[in-house]
Amino acid sequence: MTAFQTAVKENKKKSPVVQENINKEESIFSAKGLNLWYGNDQALKDINLDIRKNGVTAIIGPSGCGKSTFLKTLNRMVELVPIVKTSGAIDYHGVNIFDPSVNLVELRSSVGMVFQKPNPFPKSIFDNVAFGPRVHGVKKKAELKEIVEKSLRGSGLWDEVKDRLGESAMGLSGGQQQRLCIARCLAVEPEVILMDEPTSALDPKSTLKVEELIQELKKDYSIVIVTHNMQQAARISDKTAFFLNGEVVEYDNTDTIFSNPQDKRTEDYITGRFG
Amino acid sequence: MSSHAEKQSEDIKQMKVVNKEKLTQKSFKANTLDFLIEKMFFVFGSIAVFVLLLLLYFLVREGSSALQEVGILTYLTETRWYPSSPQGAGYGALQFIVGSIMVTIGALVIAIPWGIFTAIFIAEIAPKRVREILKPVVEVLAIFPSVVLGFIALVILSPIVANVFDLSNGRTALTASLILSVMALPTIVSIAEDSLRSVPKDYREAAYALGASRWETIKIVTFPAAKSGILAGVMLGFGRAVGETMTVLMAAGNAISMPMTEFMGITVPNFLASVRTLTANIAIEGSDVSWGSLHYSSLFVLALILFVITFVVNLIADLLISRQRRKLTNE
Amino acid sequence: MSKQMSQRLWFGICGFFASMTIVALLFLLFSIVKEGASVISWSFITEPPRRNMTEGGIWPALVGTFYVASLTVLISVPIGIGAAIYLNEYAKQGPVVRVIRMSIRNLAGVPSIVYGLFGLAIFASTLRLGVGLITAAITLAIMVLPWIITASEEALKAVPNSFREGGLALGATKWQTIRNNVLPSAIPGMATGSILGLARAAGETAPIILTGAAYFSRNLPSSLNDSFMALPYHLYILATQHAQAAAVRPIAYGTALVLIMMVILLNLSAILLRNHYRRKNEMF
Known part of the structure; x- marks a missing residue:
């Protein structure tokens, strides 16, 4: 039995309820005929994908397959690259997020994001977590303190940093920094958290901690995670989408993808034949 | 994980x-x-x-009365400059243009080899420790106030020039060129060094692999690849020197006459003559000229001529730099 | 000639020219320090010139230079930083940005005396500000603007993109992100650029000859329209315009030395500031 099959088994044992619910799920995002170009290079081709509410959706695929691009499309961060063009739609609460009437501030407040490389701001730990609430108009110190504590507890970092909230966030270890970034994201009370290979810059021990955290968070948030690590996808996700060359090759329950892939290319990828 | 049953502030509920x-x-x-x-x-x-x-707009507006009444050709081709004389006023500025060009070319003749060899030394040859001395040296030269350089030219260089060439007055085009070369040098060195550095390592390695020595690599590979950028540095150095006021004002002597001499039957520029440049003339006459007079207007014509020269020179430098960038990124 | 020999020869030539650069700098510094050091004293700094400038100090020129350079920075830095923010944070590549960048590069190449004449025409004459502190400062501000913009843009470029992404992803608006995440990290670099601009304004002579510098003035400037003494212009006057050139020569050397020390110190402090924050940023 391969490592990831073991992982899938464990996942099943751990959260049977989620596994049962998977078929009567409600979707939070639904991409319809989504295309995306960087200049003349098409990075996403006719993506049709419903992302379920709650639980963890993993997106896997070889590098350059468009998985990160797709993730960044969900909160329109992809548009920071000036040459990006899109067509098609992504529905979120009945609104197409590309609609000109969409308020990006609101979209990004409810669709949070954790980046590949931990990116704490060069401020204190407290100010990092309080950043979101502050820009959204929370001014009272007591209220900010409450939010910061709750968010840091939420990311499992509180006990490690509660005595040095005023110190620079740059002094934390890589794993702590990433959990701080998760706390910073929680402080805005998002509904969805997008994670772009959140553990790729971390050591195995920190990775484990972040993975455990994801298992906790999925009770309250919908999580979409891009990962190049198939064992990780198998361990923590409920559904998995396999991207290849900008297309969705296969999208199914995680255990189905890993134990019984329908597409030859998916099977080749998860058994390590390419990518 | 905190459950959301806890009491939450209004702001947070709003956010959710x-x-x-x-x-x-x-x-x-x-x-x-x-x-x-x-x-x-x-x-x-x-x-x-x-x-x-x-x-x-202001250069043209203030210069327009002179351009209309005197005409640009007079400024560019004649050599009689009596702008405020009531009778027989003259507006010939050719000697100033020649003066500017002469001191600039003289400066570049010195600064080009000096700057380029120094840039090659810094970018390609010098060990790290020597480089770390040379770079700040060039930077300090770049910030030297021009009036101090002019002062040194006046009190130290011009007596030397007078002595060596047996002149009564050491303030000459040569003196100005010498001190201007020090001003143009940092521009040339820093731009040339940047463009030498921008040549990718693989170019050099390819040459080494073919058995070229370090100098041959510089001569055959690195220098030609950086040529446009180095030329841009030279152009910017030209712009810096031609637009410089204080050093030439203090070093060149400021005589209003054509700095020419007969040499074996041909008229050649005389670097041992006192010259006045466009910049120096504006500085000398600009502060006491009566506003609105034809003389005042004439100074704006001189400024326009200077502006056009520096504009063209900078434009060429710009094109050269973007060509260099294109060349190195496309290949 | 063998390969080795020719390489040694050419390397020698390069080394010769490079060492000439050091020689030139040492010569310049030495010639000023040798004559100027003995002139400088506390009273030289703090007293006004006396007896037709053949005795006394340089206090009014020092203060005048401080005034005009500070005003210049006050005017040019906010505008320069604003322009840099537009170019680095808001502008999208296109014809508009190309035209702006071309203009900036061109302004950087305009001779300083042309700025002086321009300042005279527009501020002193057309806008009726007369020749004095404010006209000179605005003129110098326009002259240093391209450098301030370029330095500020460099500072903004050095801010990692992840700071911007992090802010935007939390739902901050573009301006909130710039103000809270980008500017704080860019300010040391901008301060460095501003100090360098200050040094340049302090050492510049040609534009102020036409726009407000005074040959001699007993009093310090008391309003923005007053003309003022300035160190570089004072040096020019002492060196070339004074009737008793030999008598004022020591004072001229002293003035030159003070001017050089001021400019070098300003540059040094800018570099130290930059290094200090670079180190701090790596930690913080």
Whole structure:
């Protein structure tokens, strides 16, 4: 039995309820005929994908397959690259997020994001977590303190940093920094958290901690995670989408993808034949 | 994980709600204010364009009466300069143009080999420790106030020049060229060094692999690849020297006559003559000229001539730099 | 000639020219320090010139230079930073930005005396500000603007993109992100650029000859329209315009030395500031 099959088994044992619910799920995002170009290079081709509410959706695929691009499309961060063009739609609460009437501030407040490389701001730990609430108009110190504590507890970092909230966030270890970034994201009370290979810059021990955290968070948030690590996808996700060359090759329950892939290319990828 | 049954502040509850209305609601902060701020910065951003146009407009406006009454050809071709004489006024500025060009060329004759060899030394040859001495040296030369250089030219260089060439007055085109070369040097060194550095390592390695020595590699590979950028540095050095005022004002002697001499039957520029440049003439006459007079207007014509020279020189440098960049990124 | 020999010869030539650069700098510094050091004293700094400038100090020129350079920075830095923010944070590549960048590069190449004449025409004459502190400062501000913009843009470029992404992803508006995440990290670099601009304004002579510098003035400037003494212009006057050139020569050397020390110190402090924050940023 391969490592990831073991992982899938464990996942099943751990959260049977989620596994049962998977078929009567409600979707939070639904991409319809989504295309995306960087200049003349098409990075996403006719993506049709419903992302379920709650639980963890993993997106896997070889590098350059468009998985990160797709993730960044969900909160329109992809548009920071000036040459990006899109067509098609992504529905979120009945609104197409590309609609000109969409308020990006609101979209990004409810669709949070954790980046590949931990990116704490060069401020204190407290100010990092309080950043979101502050820009959204929370001014009272007591209220900010409450939010910061709750968010840091939420990311499992509180006990490690509660005595040095005023110190620079740059002094934390890589794993702590990433959990701080998760706390910073929680402080805005998002509904969805997008994670772009959140553990790729971390050591195995920190990775484990972040993975455990994801298992906790999925009770309250919908999580979409891009990962190049198939064992990780198998361990923590409920559904998995396999991207290849900008297309969705296969999208199914995680255990189905890993134990019984329908597409030859998916099977080749998860058994390590390419990518 | 905290459960959300806990008491939550109103702000947070507000944040949590996600629905269609909220997602498409215009907010003052995110839409109107951000839009206005962006426009404000656009105004700041365009100030450079505005200032350049304003500069050109004022030079032309103030110079227009002279251009109409005297005509540009007189300024460019004649050599009689008596702009405030009541009878028989003369507006020939050719000697100033020749003076400017002469001291600039003289400076570059010194500064080009000096600057390029120094740049090659810094970029390709010098060990790290020597480089770390040379770079600040060049930087300090770049910040030397021009009036101090002019002062040194006046009190130290010009007596030397007078001695060596047996002149009564050591303030000559040569003296100005010598000191100007020090001013043009940092520009040439830093731009040339940048472009030598921008040549990718693989070029050099390919040459080494073919058995070329380090010098041959510099001569055959690195230098030619960096040629456009080095030329741009030379152009910018030219611009710096031709526009320089204080050093030439103090070093060149400022005589209003054509600095020419007969040499074996041909007229050649005389570097041992006292010259006055365009910049020096504006500085000398600009502060006591009566505003609005034809003399005043004539000074703006001289400024326009200077502006055109530096504009063209900078434009060429610009094109050379972008050509260098294209060359190195496309290949 | 063998390969080795020719390489040694050419390397020698390069080394010769490079060492000439050091020689030139040492010569310049030495010639000023040798004559100027003995002139400088506390009273030289703090007293006004006396007896037709053949005795006394340089206090009014020092103060005048401080005034005009500070005003210049006050005017040019906010505008320069604003322009840099537009270019680096808001502008999208296109014809508008190309025109702006071309204008900036062109302004940087305009001779300083042309700025002086421009300042005279527009501020002193057309806008009726007369010749004095404010006209000179605005003129110098326009002259240093391209450098301030370029330095500020470099500072903004050095701010990692992840700071911007992090802010935007939390739902901050573009301006909130710039103000809270980008500017704080860019300010040391901008301060460095501003100090360098200050040094340049302090050492510049040609534009102020036409726009407000005074040959001699007993009093310090008391309003923005007053003309003022300035160190570089004072040096020019002492060196070339004074009737008793030999008698004022020591004072001229002293003035030159003070001017050089001022400019070098300003540059040094800018570099130290930059290094200090670079180190701090790596930690913080």
